[in-house]
Amino acid sequence: MIRFRRSISAVLLALVAGAALADTTLLNASYDVARDVFKDYNPLFQKYWKQKTGESIELKQSHGGSSKQVRSVADGLEADVVTMNQANDIEFLADKGLVAKEWSKKFPNNASPYTSTMVFIVRKGNPKAIKDWGDLVAPGVQVIVPHPKNTGNGRNTYLSAWAWAVRQKGGNDKSAQEFLGKLLKNVPLFAAGGRDATTTFMQRQMGDVLITFESEAELIAREFGKGEFAVVYPSLTMQTEFPVAIVDKVVDKKGTRKQAQAYLDYLWSKEGQENAAQNYLRPRDAELLKKYAAQFPPVKTFTVDEVFGGAGKAFATHFKDGGSFDQIYVQK
Amino acid sequence: MPAKNHRVLPGFGLALGYTLVYLSLLILLPLGGMVLKASELGFGQIIDIALSERSLAAFRVTFGASLLAAALNAFFGLIVAWILVRYSFPGKRFVDALVDLPFALPTAVAGITLSTLYAGNGWLGRYLEPLGVKIAYTPNGIVVALIFVTLPFVVRTLQPVIEDIESDVEEAAASLGASRWQTFSRVIFPAIAPALLTGFAMAFSRAVGEYGSVIFIAGNLPLISEITPLLIISKLEQYDVLGATALAVVMLAISFVLLLAINFLQWWSANRYKNDEPLEAAAGRAAGAPA
Numbered sequence: 001m002i003r004f005r006r007s008i009s010a011v012l013l014a015l016v017a018g019a020a021l022a023d024t025t026l027l028n029a030s031y032d033v034a035r036d037v038f039k040d041y042n043p044l045f046q047k048y049w050k051q052k053t054g055e056s057i058e059l060k061q062s063h064g065g066s067s068k069q070v071r072s073v074a075d076g077l078e079a080d081v082v083t084m085n086q087a088n089d090i091e092f093l094a095d096k097g098l099v100a101k102e103w104s105k106k107f108p109n110n111a112s113p114y115t116s117t118m119v120f121i122v123r124k125g126n127p128k129a130i131k132d133w134g135d136l137v138a139p140g141v142q143v144i145v146p147h148p149k150n151t152g153n154g155r156n157t158y159l160s161a162w163a164w165a166v167r168q169k170g171g172n173d174k175s176a177q178e179f180l181g182k183l184l185k186n187v188p189l190f191a192a193g194g195r196d197a198t199t200t201f202m203q204r205q206m207g208d209v210l211i212t213f214e215s216e217a218e219l220i221a222r223e224f225g226k227g228e229f230a231v232v233y234p235s236l237t238m239q240t241e242f243p244v245a246i247v248d249k250v251v252d253k254k255g256t257r258k259q260a261q262a263y264l265d266y267l268w269s270k271e272g273q274e275n276a277a278q279n280y281l282r283p284r285d286a287e288l289l290k291k292y293a294a295q296f297p298p299v300k301t302f303t304v305d306e307v308f309g310g311a312g313k314a315f316a317t318h319f320k321d322g323g324s325f326d327q328i329y330v331q332k
Numbered sequence: 333m334p335a336k337n338h339r340v341l342p343g344f345g346l347a348l349g350y351t352l353v354y355l356s357l358l359i360l361l362p363l364g365g366m367v368l369k370a371s372e373l374g375f376g377q378i379i380d381i382a383l384s385e386r387s388l389a390a391f392r393v394t395f396g397a398s399l400l401a402a403a404l405n406a407f408f409g410l411i412v413a414w415i416l417v418r419y420s421f422p423g424k425r426f427v428d429a430l431v432d433l434p435f436a437l438p439t440a441v442a443g444i445t446l447s448t449l450y451a452g453n454g455w456l457g458r459y460l461e462p463l464g465v466k467i468a469y470t471p472n473g474i475v476v477a478l479i480f481v482t483l484p485f486v487v488r489t490l491q492p493v494i495e496d497i498e499s500d501v502e503e504a505a506a507s508l509g510a511s512r513w514q515t516f517s518r519v520i521f522p523a524i525a526p527a528l529l530t531g532f533a534m535a536f537s538r539a540v541g542e543y544g545s546v547i548f549i550a551g552n553l554p555l556i557s558e559i560t561p562l563l564i565i566s567k568l569e570q571y572d573v574l575g576a577t578a579l580a581v582v583m584l585a586i587s588f589v590l591l592l593a594i595n596f597l598q599w600w601s602a603n604r605y606k607n608d609e610p611l612e613a614a615a616g617r618a619a620g621a622p623a
Contacts, residue, residue: 067569092571147552149566189469189551196548199444204451204468320570321384329554330385 024259025058029079031066031152033194033216034242037279038083044271045263057259065193066152067092073247074098080251080260083244086152087304087311090245103245109284110305112241113267114276117301118160120232121201121210121217128208132234133164136209137182144207146197147190149319153197154190157211158325159314160238163307167236181328202228213240214296215280239301242281363584370577381575382582389555390563393471395586397559398539401478402486406532409486410524416487417494431487434480443548446477450549469551474559477549478539485538486531493527522601529598533591540587 030038042059049057062069062079070089073079074096082099084090090111093099104111122130128141136143148154161183165176191197194212201210202224209232217231244264251257266272273283277292289296308314318324370378381387416428434442450457450467457468467473497520505515543561550557560583567576 067571071568071571147562147566150562150569187553189557190553192547192552196444200447200451204448205453206451206469315570321386321567321572321575326386326554 023055023057024256025060026080026256026259026263027060027062027078028081028083028263029062029069029073029077030083031069031085032063034083034085035061035063037276037281040279041267041272041275044275045266048266048269048271049259049262052262055259059263078250078254079247080254080256081244081246081264083242083264085240085242086155087241087243088315090243091312093245093247098247098249099245100248104243106246107244107264108268110241110303111243111245112284113244113264113272114242114281114283116213116215116240116242116281117233117299118156118211118237118240119214119217120234121212121220121229122232123208124228124230126230126232130209130232133161133179133183133236134168136161136186137179138186141186141209142188142207143183143186144189144191144197144201144210145187146193148325151193153194153212155315155319156213156238156240158318159304159308160211160234160236162318162324163238163302164234164236166307177324177328180324184328214282218280218295233297233299236300236302239303241303366577366584367581369574370581373574373578378578378582381578386554386558387560387563387579387582390558390560391583391586393474393557394540394560394583395590397471397474397478398536398542401475401482401539402532402536404475404479405483405486405535406528409483409531409535410490410528412483413487413490413494417491418499431484434482435484439481439542439544440548442480443477443545446480446545447473447549450476468549469557471550471557473549473551474546474557477545478542481542481545482535482538485534486528489527489531489534490524493524497523522604526598526602529594529601533594533598536594537587537591540583 028038038061042061046057046059049055062072062077064072066084066086066089069077070082070084070092073082073093082090082093087104087110090099090103094101094103100106107113120130122128128135128138130136130141135141145157146154148158158180161180162176165171165179166173168175188207189200191200194216197210198212198216198220200206202220214231220229244267246257246260246264251260267276268284270285270288273285273288277283277288277295280295282296283289283292304311304314308317316323373381382391412431416424416431447468448454450460450473452458452461452468454468460467465472467476501519502515505519510519541561543559543565546559547562550559550562552558552562560579564576564579567573567579
C-alpha cells in the first residue's frame, strides 16, 4: 500500500515537473500529408524560440482530413493554430467566430507560406502522349483522381480543368462543363483520397494519368523510383495554397497568442521557407525558389481567387449538392 | 425459499436499472441527439434529401449490396459453421480462429487489401478480368468487401446452436426412414433457423453502416457505386451537418424496419416449428411417423 502511494506521488510529481519544464504548449491542427513538413519545421521553431526568448516550447501536432480537422476545432479541439490545405476550411472557422474574419490578411501572401501546383503523372515514356488538359478527354485515356466532392485533391483537379477550358478560344462556363463531362467519362473510379489515388495508379497500374500535387510526385519518386513515371506540367494549372491562421478563441483563453503568432510568422523566415522547399512545396521566397529551380520548373498558374472569385464561391458553385459536378452526373 | 433467490445474479432491480441507464447513455442518447438534430429540418426537407436521385441510387446500392452479402454469408457461413462443429480435421483450430480475423482487422486495411487483390493486375483480378468479371471498382467489389467484413456474424451465431443438436437426432431421423434431405429440412434446419436469421440480421446491419472497407474498393462513381455513408461524408465535407443527419436518420429508419421484419420472421419460425416439440419427435415427423 505504501509503495502504491509512493508511486502515485511519483507520478504526480513527474506531471507537475513536466508541466514546469515545458513552459508553453502549442497545438497545431493540420491536414493529413502535412506530417513531414511540420515534423521538420517544429524542431527548427523550438530552437529559434529558445534562442530568442529562452522559453522552451512544446509543439503538438494533430493530423487528419482537412475538413475533419476543422470540424474538430469548431467542436472544441483546443488548437492554437490551424495549418490547412484549403481556404474554405479556414473560412468555416471564421464563420464560426473562432478565427478572425480577415484571416487571409493577417499574414503575407494570402496567409499561405508556400504553394504547390496540380501536375500530371504519366507512365514511363508517356505512351498516350498526354501534354495538356485537352488530351485527357481523348477516347481510351483513363484518368485517376480522388473524389472531387470529398477531397481537396479532387476539387483542385476539377477546378484546374475548368479554368483551362474556360480560357480556351470561345470558352465559357457551359463549354467548361461539357469538357468536364467528357473528362469525367474517362475517370473509371474515384479514389477515396489522394494517397489512395496514388496507390491505385502506381501499384495497381490503373489508368494512364494521375493528377495530383507537385509535392506528391516527389514522394512517388521516393516510393516507386524515379524512372517509373514522368511528370507533365499542363499549360495552365492551379496554384494551390496552404493557408494558416491563429485560432483567436483558443489563444486568448490559453494566453498563447504571442507564441502562436511567432510560430506562424517563422514559416516565412529563411529557415521555414527552406524547409518547405525541402519538402517539395514551392517557397514564397524568390531567392529560394531560384535556388531550388531544378525542382520547381516555371509553370503558368492561376489562383482560385482570380478565376472563381474565392474558395467559398468555387465550392458552392461546383461541389455543393446540385452544383456543377452533380449536374454532370444527374441531368435534371 | 422465495423464488427470486433462485436467480443466479442478485438484485433484479439494480440490474434492470443498470441496463436501462447503460442502454440510454450509449445508444438512445446519441441516436436521440441525431434524430433531434435532423428534426431541425422539416419532414418535407428530409424526404427531399432522401428522394434525390443520388440518395436513392446510394440507398439502392447500400441496401442491395448489404442484403446480398448477408444472404451469401448466411448460406456459406452455415456451411463453414457446420464443418467447424461437426467434423474434425487437422488445422481445425486454426481455421476456427481465422473466422474472427475480419473483426480484428481495421476495415480500411481490408478494403485496400481486397482492392489490390481484385484490381486488374491483382492476384485474383488478373484471372477474373479476362473472363469479364470485374470486382474492384464496381458494385461487385462492394459486395465482396461486405462479405469479408460480416462473415463472422453468421458463423459465430450458428456454431453454438449446431453444437446443441446432438447427432443422435440425425441418427434417430435416419433410423425412422428419413432421407438426408428430410433430416436436414425438417429436423436440423428448423432448429438452426432462428440463429441463422439472427446471424443474417447482424451481418446485414453491420454491412449497411460499413464505410472504411467499401470506399477503397467501390470506385465511388455517382449513381453507380456510391454508398450512403459516402454521401453522408460528402455532406459533412460541405459542412452540411443537417443534411448528413437527415440521410443518417432515413438510413436508420430503413434498417430498423428491416430488422424488425427479420425479428418477426425469426419469432415466427421459432414458433412454427417449436410448439415445445422435442427434436426427437421432429425426427420422427420428418420420417413420416406420427409425432
